[in-house]
Amino acid sequence: xxxxxxxxxxxxxxxxxxxxxxxxxxxxxxxxxxxxxxxxxxxxxxxxxxxxxxxxxxxxxxxxxxxxxxxxxxxxxxxxxxxxxxxxxxxxxxxxxxxxxxxxxxx
Ligand SMILES: [Cu+2]
Numbered sequence: 001x002x003x004x005x006x007x008x009x010x011x012x013x014x015x016x017x018x019x020x021x022x023x024x025x026x027x028x029x030x031x032x033x034x035x036x037x038x039x040x041x042x043x044x045x046x047x048x049x050x051x052x053x054x055x056x057x058x059x060x061x062x063x064x065x066x067x068x069x070x071x072x073x074x075x076x077x078x079x080x081x082x083x084x085x086x087x088x089x090x091x092x093x094x095x096x097x098x099x100x101x102x103x104x105x106x107x
Contacts, residue, residue, distance in 0.1 A: 038101040053078040
């Protein structure tokens with residue numbers, strides 16, 4: 001009986017050690033704006049930090065259609081936000097409405 005319990009205890013410990021830090025860790029992601037376009041939108045999870053980096057010589061914004069964020073991005077600047085809620089959020093640039101993208105935030 002005792003060796004079996006020890007195996008269960010070991011398996012439980014391994015499961016905890018492997019599963020817990022991975023799901024709890026917040027990641028830093030980047031969205032780069034260049035040539036009047038939002039670049040690739042990374043995979044996101046609630047709690048992650050997104051850095052919006054404007055590499056253009058034009059002033060842009062990253063503005064959520066649901067008004068959850070409105071980030072002012074002067075030329076050659078960057079700003080970071082933490083995404084708190086899971087869900088899809090469409091965004092655009094207030095100065096250039098044809099610039100659009102979607103955040104897909106997983107739980
Ligand atoms: Cu713009």
